[in-house]
Amino acid sequence: MVDLKSQYLKMKEEIDKAVLDVIDSTAYINGPEVKNFQTSLEKYLDVKHVIPCANGTDALQVAMMGLGLQPGDEVITTTFTFVATVEVIALLKLTPVLVDVDADTFNINLEALRKAITPKTKAIVPVHLFGQCVQMKEIMDLAKEYNLYVIEDACQAIGADYIYPDGTRKKAGTIGHVGCTSFFPSKNLGCYGDGGAIFTNDDALAAKMRAVVNHGMVVRYYHDFVGVNSRLDSIQAAILRVKLQYLDEYAKARNKAALYYNEAFKNHPNLITPEIASYTTHVFHQYTLITKGIDRNKLQELLASKDIPAMIYYPVAMHMQKAYNDPRYKEGDFPVAEMLCKSVISLPMHTELDEEQLKYITDNVINFVNELLK
Numbered sequence: 001m002v003d004l005k006s007q008y009l010k011m012k013e014e015i016d017k018a019v020l021d022v023i024d025s026t027a028y029i030n031g032p033e034v035k036n037f038q039t040s041l042e043k044y045l046d047v048k049h050v051i052p053c054a055n056g057t058d059a060l061q062v063a064m065m066g067l068g069l070q071p072g073d074e075v076i077t078t079t080f081t082f083v084a085t086v087e088v089i090a091l092l093k094l095t096p097v098l099v100d101v102d103a104d105t106f107n108i109n110l111e112a113l114r115k116a117i118t119p120k121t122k123a124i125v126p127v128h129l130f131g132q133c134v135q136m137k138e139i140m141d142l143a144k145e146y147n148l149y150v151i152e153d154a155c156q157a158i159g160a161d162y163i164y165p166d167g168t169r170k171k172a173g174t175i176g177h178v179g180c181t182s183f184f185p186s187k188n189l190g191c192y193g194d195g196g197a198i199f200t201n202d203d204a205l206a207a208k209m210r211a212v213v214n215h216g217m218v219v220r221y222y223h224d225f226v227g228v229n230s231r232l233d234s235i236q237a238a239i240l241r242v243k244l245q246y247l248d249e250y251a252k253a254r255n256k257a258a259l260y261y262n263e264a265f266k267n268h269p270n271l272i273t274p275e276i277a278s279y280t281t282h283v284f285h286q287y288t289l290i291t292k293g294i295d296r297n298k299l300q301e302l303l304a305s306k307d308i309p310a311m312i313y314y315p316v317a318m319h320m321q322k323a324y325n326d327p328r329y330k331e332g333d334f335p336v337a338e339m340l341c342k343s344v345i346s347l348p349m350h351t352e353l354d355e356e357q358l359k360y361i362t363d364n365v366i367n368f369v370n371e372l373l374k
């Protein structure tokens with residue numbers, strides 16, 4: 001699904017030097033490289049504060065702790081997401097409230113979101129799924145109307161632009177009260193281990209979250225509240241500083257591959273290609289098709305026989321997961337998400353796909369789909 005080796009080889013010298021310099025410096029934790037990367041990312045995102053942390057899941061948890069959400073507070077997110085979003089809500093004893101998504105964007109349905117708001121709702125977690133932004137203006141308007149916090153899950157959308165009706169742009173994760181991202185190796189800005197970051201323009205909240213990631217410590221060995229230990233290490237920061245320079249180039253390469261796929265599949269009646277909404281750019285963390293009238297698991301198997309990986313993101317919606325089983329929800333409650341879980345398939349998507357590979361993949365997909373239709 002990804003080709004991290006070829007990507008690494010293209011910048012091997014730079015990366016190796018950055019890593020060896022950290023080893024040589026012995027500043028492995030909270031070294032100058034962490035601060036350097038933080039500053040570079042603040043500039044890239046045009047956001048006041050970036051708080052590096054250990055992974056994207058922690059970023060979400062720290063955001064909720066920093067905002068002071070309390071057990072019983074309701075937090076709304078979608079049922080069609082990676083588990084981390086819902087997991088941290090549950091871990092903090094907050095109440096996850098799930099809503100359906102739109103089939104054309106895979107992102108939160110605004111009408112369903114509005115309907116899910118109750119007097120107990122404290123926050124919304126829009127997930128910029130697969131690499132394109134949620135309708136953030138509408139989300140922020142709704143948040144203002146009901147006095148809610150917005151925590152953007154930008155783990156799959158770093159570098160994507162949200163476009164306001166007047167044409168101004170802001171980076172995914174910098175519009176809500178807090179934004180969260182992950183540097184997991186296969187993410188669009190991936191390090192060579194685990195990593196994550198939290199973004200905010202709010203000085204007081206930034207100070208609080210900086211303390212949360214550091215054991216609730218403001219003055220050394222004085223702990224004002226319960227925190228966690230969540231750090232980005234210096235080696236990962238050094239790698240990320242190198243890779244950040246290429247992030248926009250990577251997005252272009254991903255878009256080029258997506259365009260090739262879209263062109264190849266556009267006239268096929270059984271494959272629905274992903275759309276890019278007018279209010280966002282797309283960084284194609286995933287390229288996800290909706291299949292119609294075929295057994296997509298069989299398609300996945302057939303593709304594997306030709307050494308073409310394909311993945312199902314996601315096979316089971318959150319309301320149908322054992323861990324998040326909740327009497328409030330049952331099968332059929334979120335028809336769009338449930339339809340997607342049964343019909344989506346994601347094709348290889350990364351920065352190193354060339355035309356020969358794309359042709360091989362698309363030819364095989366079309367052949368197999370037609371075979372399955374016979």
Ligand SMILES: *Cc1c(COP(=O)(O)O)cnc(C)c1O
Pocket residue numbers: 055056057058081082084085127153155156181182183184194195196
């Ligand atoms: C990857 C991801 C996370 C979690 O990131 P980790 O770094 O793996 O903890 C959270 N939300 C979404 C939508 C993700 O894709």
